[in-house]
C-alpha cells in the first residue's frame with residue numbers, strides 16, 4: 001500500500017487555471033476537517049471551487065431544530081467565504097436521514113449541478129464508506145460518485161439538454177479519508193494552507209468545535225485562571241485551541257512523510273489518455289485503400 005501513495009505538494013503558479021471542482025459534503029464541518037487544506041490549495045493553484053451541502057444539519061447546534069438549521073446555514077456561508085468558494089449549494093435533506101430518500105433524486109440534483117458548473121473534479125466522501133456510521137456520509141458519497149459519470153451521458157436526464165445544459169463528465173475525484181481503515185492513495189501537503197484550514201474550522205460553531213477555545217477561556221476566567229495559549233481575545237482563543245487540540249489527524253498523516261500537516265484521499269483519475277490505443281494503432285498500421 002505504502003508504495004502506491006502519491007504525495008501531492010504545492011505547485012507554483014496556477015496550473016489548474018480554467019478547471020472547476022465541486023466539494024460535496026453532508027454537514028457544516030465535513031469539508032473543514034476532511035478537505036479544507038486541499039480545497040484551499042486547489043483554488044490557489046487556479047481551480048474555481050463550489051461547495052455543496054446535502055443536509056440541513058438540523059440535529060446539531062444544541063438549540064431547537066429550526067434554530068440549528070439557521071445557525072448551521074449561516075456558519076456554512078461564512079466558512080465557504082473564508083475558504084474562497086465561488087458559490088454555495090444547499091440541498092437541505094433532513095440530517096441523519098439521507099438513507100431514507102430516493103437515491104435517484106439526489107443523483108439527479110447533483111448531475112444538474114455538475115453539468116451546469118462544468119465540474120472537472122469532485123471532492124467527497126468515500127462512496128463505499130468502510131466503518132462509516134453516518135448514513136448522510138455514504139449516501140452523499142454514493143450519489144456523487146454515480147453523478148460524476150452519469151453527468152456525461154446524454155441519455156440521462158435528457159431534459160437538461162432541452163434547457164441548454166450539456167452533458168459534462170467529471171474526470172477526477174478525491175474521496176475523503178473519513179474513518180480509520182478507509183483506503184487512501186494520496187497524501188496532500190497542506191502545511192502552506194493550515195491557517196486557512198483553521199479559519200474554516202473556527203466558523204464551525206454549531207458543530208465542529210470552532211468556539212471551544214473561547215468557551216474554555218470563559219470557563220477558566222470564572223475560576224480566576226487563564227491559559228496563555230488562548231491569548232487575550234475570543235478569536236485568538238478559538239484559533240489557538242483548534243491548532244493545539246483539533247489537528248492531530250493532520251499532523252499524524254503528515255508525520256510519516258516528513259510533512260507538518262497533511263490530508264489523506266483516495267484519488268481517481270479518469271481523464272482520457274492524450275491518444276487512445278485505437279488512434280495509436282491506426283497511425284502505425286493504416287494503409288491506403
Ligand SMILES: [Zn+2]
Nearest residue numbers: 026027030134
Ligand atoms: Zn458529517
